[in-house]
Amino acid sequence: MKHMPGADPELVLLSHRYEEVERIPLSDMTREEINQLVQELGFYRKETPDAPVPEEFQLAPARPLPSLPLPQAPTADSKTPPERDEGEHPDL
Template sequence: MKHIPGADPELVLLNHYFEELDRIALSDMSRSEINQLLEELGFYKKTAAEDEVPEEFRFSPAKDSPFKDEPPYESSSPTPIPHPHHRERLLRAQRRRQAY
């Protein structure tokens, strides 16, 4: 989720390659309507913030992840990469390696 001050709230759906699939305006929707929309789209809702997301929902609502057959990325650094935007860099590097 990315908050942009002054912008109308909208849900932007991306595919596994971070390409935009759809854009849904949320400004006229109540919280319960937004929650219902997310449920209908197939998003998993945790019961508590500290709960883990089950494996089958990791790429939800997208189905048939293109990464499911790839081994998980293992960092050579002792600490995990803290920011989600690093995943895009890793995926680009993996695709370059596969192209050679």
């Protein structure tokens, strides 16, 4: 949590690369609604402030990362090479 005086409170969800995924405004929510939201997003709540966080939650995202479609391998009868982005190394 980062407190910013004068700013409306919002929950900012970041990816594992620290890229912004989503912003959720919190100003119209009660404490109970915010607690429910955080729980629904999959955050782990410790029993006490000094309790350890289970290993499976230490690097866990609030939501699963979007899965990218796997590139399709060319078929044996295909004569055209797979398309590449400009500047992409042919070995990648």
